[in-house]
Amino acid sequence: xxxxxxxxxxxxxxxxxxxxxxxxxxxxxxxxxxxxxxxxxxxxxxxxxxxxxxxxxxxxxxxxxxxxxxxxxxxxxxxxxxxxxxxxxxxxxxxxxxxxxxxxxxxxxxxxxxxxxxxxxxxxxxx
Numbered sequence: 001x002x003x004x005x006x007x008x009x010x011x012x013x014x015x016x017x018x019x020x021x022x023x024x025x026x027x028x029x030x031x032x033x034x035x036x037x038x039x040x041x042x043x044x045x046x047x048x049x050x051x052x053x054x055x056x057x058x059x060x061x062x063x064x065x066x067x068x069x070x071x072x073x074x075x076x077x078x079x080x081x082x083x084x085x086x087x088x089x090x091x092x093x094x095x096x097x098x099x100x101x102x103x104x105x106x107x108x109x110x111x112x113x114x115x116x117x118x119x120x121x122x123x124x125x126x127x
Contacts, residue, residue, distance in 0.1 A: 015059025015110035015119075016043055022108065022121045028053065040090040044108075052103040054091050056083070056127065061112040065120065068111055075109040076124060084127060 005013075020030060028046035035042040044055035058075035062068055087105060095103055107124035 011061045011112065012057070012059055015061075015112065016057045018059075018110050018112075018119050018121060019055065019057040019108040020044055023053075023055065035090075035094065037090050037093065040086040042087065042090055042094065045094070050102060052095075052100050054087065054094075054103060054105045055108055056087060056105065057108045057110060059110040059112060061114055063113065063115045065111065065113040065116060065118065067113075075111065076107065079107060079127065087127075 016033070020033065023044065023046055024030065026048075028048045030044065031047050031052070032045040033043070035045055042054050043057040044053075046053045046055060056079060058078045060068070060073055060075045060078075062071070062073070068074075084105075091103065091105060094100070104125070105127045107127050109122045109124065111120040111122075113119070
């Protein structure tokens with residue numbers, strides 16, 4: 001990624017890549033990544049069995065994994081009601097255009113420790 005991108009964009013893109021690999025390791029097939037409309041973006045769209053999953057990835061980074069607990073930070077805190085409403089409108093358009101009935105919106109939370117170069121991933125079902 002170009003050095004001119006702000007740090008939070010770079011962290012978000014790395015988090016999406018980690019989430020994508022994590023989903024694949026759990027049997028998801030990636031259908032699309034960064035699917036955009038004028039006013040919204042769906043981070044990842046997957047298929048597992050016959051169900052389509054719309055994935056919102058939230059990533060936060062700290063120097064050490066222990067910093068998350070000390071600071072009491074959680075990536076889910078960045079998933080606001082306004083964002084969910086935008087996602088739901090985008091999902092309605094996508095499912096209508098692609099004739100999809102069986103779907104779910106999930107969250108994938110990525111905790112990145114920069115010094116230790118490790119990440120922890122959690123899934124939030126049915127946002």
